[in-house]
Amino acid sequence: MKNMNIKPNFSELARQYGVDRHTIAKYYHQEKRIPVKRNKESYLYPYLDEIKQKADLCRCTKKALFQYFQNKYGVEELKCYNTFTYFTRKHDICTSDHSENPKLRYETEPGD
Numbered sequence: 001m002k003n004m005n006i007k008p009n010f011s012e013l014a015r016q017y018g019v020d021r022h023t024i025a026k027y028y029h030q031e032k033r034i035p036v037k038r039n040k041e042s043y044l045y046p047y048l049d050e051i052k053q054k055a056d057l058c059r060c061t062k063k064a065l066f067q068y069f070q071n072k073y074g075v076e077e078l079k080c081y082n083t084f085t086y087f088t089r090k091h092d093i094c095t096s097d098h099s100e101n102p103k104l105r106y107e108t109e110p111g112d
Contacts, residue, residue, distance in 0.1 A: 002028075044078070044087045055093050062088060 001008050008028065014021035044051070047069065054065060066084045070077075078084065 042083070042087050044084065047073075048091060051088065052091075052093055055088070 008024075010021040010025045010028070013024050017024070051065070051069070054068065058065075060068075062085050063081065065088075066078065066081050069084075
């Protein structure tokens with residue numbers, strides 16, 4: 001039908017196949033697009049060694065580390081905190097030592 005420039009009756013086709021007419025219209029108007037996968041490096045990759053070094057050195061939170069790099073290189077260079085956290089998780093950069101030194105809680109008597 002597309003090759004002959006004939007527009008189908010979407011409502012009739014919807015009744016015939018038991019689906020919504022908007023679904024049929026969507027598939028009719030959809031072109032065959034193949035999604036393109038990009039293997040693009042992160043814009044943070046040039047800073048990887050420095051991020052690892054600072055994370056091991058200061059043992060601070062990811063937010064503090066992100067703000068440090070934003071202050072150092074500018075907001076235009078390090079754009080998004082979510083991208084930064086994803087990058088650190090992907091490269092196994094651990095910033096806080098919660099598992100190494102847990103703080104134990106204990107009960108005290110009143111007045112102590």
